[in-house]
Amino acid sequence: MATSRRRLLQCTALAGAGAWLRPWRLFAQALPGAQPLAPVVEVELQAITPGTVRLILRRVAGAEPDDDGAIALAAPAKRLALVRATDGAGRISSGRLTVEVTWTPLRIRVLDRQGSVVQTIAAVPNAAGFSFALGPGPIFGLGEGGPQFSRRGELDRMVSGSRGYRLATNGSKVPVQWLMGGLGHGSGKDQAWGLFVHQPLGPFDLRGAEGIHTPAPSAAS
Numbered sequence: 001m002a003t004s005r006r007r008l009l010q011c012t013a014l015a016g017a018g019a020w021l022r023p024w025r026l027f028a029q030a031l032p033g034a035q036p037l038a039p040v041v042e043v044e045l046q047a048i049t050p051g052t053v054r055l056i057l058r059r060v061a062g063a064e065p066d067d068d069g070a071i072a073l074a075a076p077a078k079r080l081a082l083v084r085a086t087d088g089a090g091r092i093s094s095g096r097l098t099v100e101v102t103w104t105p106l107r108i109r110v111l112d113r114q115g116s117v118v119q120t121i122a123a124v125p126n127a128a129g130f131s132f133a134l135g136p137g138p139i140f141g142l143g144e145g146g147p148q149f150s151r152r153g154e155l156d157r158m159v160s161g162s163r164g165y166r167l168a169t170n171g172s173k174v175p176v177q178w179l180m181g182g183l184g185h186g187s188g189k190d191q192a193w194g195l196f197v198h199q200p201l202g203p204f205d206l207r208g209a210e211g212i213h214t215p216a217p218s219a220a221s
Contacts, residue, residue: 042084043101046077050095055108065199119193129214132195135181139206143176157203177201
C-alpha cells in the first residue's frame with residue numbers, strides 16, 4: 001500500500017520524539033470548549049507503549065476528538081478503561097504505569113511501578129484550564145523560539161510568528177504544546193516525564209509551583 005509524504009513525515013516525527021522522551025511520556029487531550037476540564041464527565045485511558053498513556057477528557061460522553069494529524073501512531077491505541085464521574089474513582093494499570101482518577105475536583109495521577117508520582121493533572125477551580133506538576137528540574141519544549149533553555153518561570157502565550165515573545169532577543173515563535181521535564185518529581189532515578197496537549201490550544205504558565213494550561217479564547221468558544 002502506498003504511503004503519502006504527509007503520513008511518512010508524521011510517523012518519522014513521532015519515532016524521533018519517542019526516543020527522546022523515554023522512559024516516561026504522557027499524552028493528555030481535552031476536547032475544545034469553554035471548560036476543558038470542568039466539568040469532565042468521563043476519562044478514557046489508552047495504552048500507547050509500556051511507558052506511554054493517552055488520556056481523552058470528555059465533557060460529552062462518547063464524543064471523539066478531531067483527527068487533525070497532530071498525533072500519528074504506528075498502530076491503533078488500545079483502549080484500557082473508561083472512567084465516568086458517576087462511577088467514582090478509578091485505578092488502571094498500563095505497562096509500567098498506573099493511572100489514578102478521582103473526581104470533585106478532577107485529578108489524574110500517573111505513577112510508576114515503585115508508586116512514585118510521574119505526573120499529576122488536575123482541574124483548576126473556577127477556571128477553564130488544568131494544572132500539571134513541574135518537578136524540580138528544568139522544563140524543555142513548547143516549540144521554537146522564546147526564552148532559552150529551560151522554560152521554567154515563564155508565561156508562554158503560544159503565539160505563532162513574529163508576534164511572539166520578545167522578538168528582538170528570542171526570534172519568532174513556532175508553538176508546540178509539548179513539554180519535557182528533565183528530572184521529574186518522583187523518587188526514582190528515571191523520573192523524566194513528557195506531556196503533549198493535543199487540544200485545546202492555549203498559553204502555558206510555568207511561573208508557579210505547578211504549570212497551568214489555559215485554552216485561548218478562540219479554542220474555548
